Amino acid sequence: MNIFALNIALAFAWAALTGNITLPGLAVGFALGSACLYLTRSLFPGCESYFRRTGKWLKLIVLFLYELVVSSLQVVWDVLTPEHKARPGIISVPLTVKREMDVLLVTNLITLTPGTLSLDVTDDCNTLYIHAMFADDPDAIRQSIKDGMERWVIEATE
Template sequence: MNKFVTNLLLAGCWAALSGSFSVFSLLVGFVLGFLILWLLQPLIGGAPGYFLRTYHWIRLIVMFHYELIVSSLSVVWDIVTPRHRAKPDVIEVPLDVTTDAGILLVTNLISLTPGTLSLDVAPDRKTLLVHAMFAEDPDKIRNDLKNGMERWVKEAVET
């Protein structure tokens, strides 16, 4: 049986045993189910792909929220201070993500981050045009996007 479905069933069982089908109870049940499946992995066999993918998704979510907070503070600081640091530019970012879901997720996460906006994906799906509000060093922006957002999405979606 699929480990994710088993994990959902364990979360439902936990909620039933605790007598509360709240979001918090289901979340606690999901975490406990995950830990149980991880501990039982040597007995039930199978590849550890589910656990690795879950780790990559959690890391993607946490790191996106970190980037969201940092970039929001940067934009707010630029707005409230008298000296504006914004040097906008359009940057070409080569894409390593190959799946439709991965490209869609990368472009949307970049657009959701304040100070950046995904403009277009090249027809060959190898290049992404990004408008950056603080583009003093386009190579640094390109490197940050490749080694940050795109890498996290690629690990979560394509592994």
């Protein structure tokens, strides 16, 4: 049984019952449906992996939003202060992810983060080239991507 589809059906049922078929109404229905499914998870085989994966995706979203705020503040500070600390550069990052969807997710998350831009991925998906606004320490940036976004994507998509 597809637990996600059941959760979507519960969200629509909630929205229809309350007469609030809007995005916030569906979100409330989805959250309530998730809570009900979690409480009755022993009735649905395979339901545990759904909640585990959902938790990992939520972690990915929250950590990305944190990175987004921190990097935005860093870029804004550099733009507004008279002394510019930006030392742009192009950095190659070896990738652990191999599936194209995972590589796509990592590259898009990097591009969405202010101060970084994904430029290219090799044909064998082993290396990602990025442009970084603060490229003083390329090894630290590589490690930050490996320990950050790439690891979060691996956890969420495994």
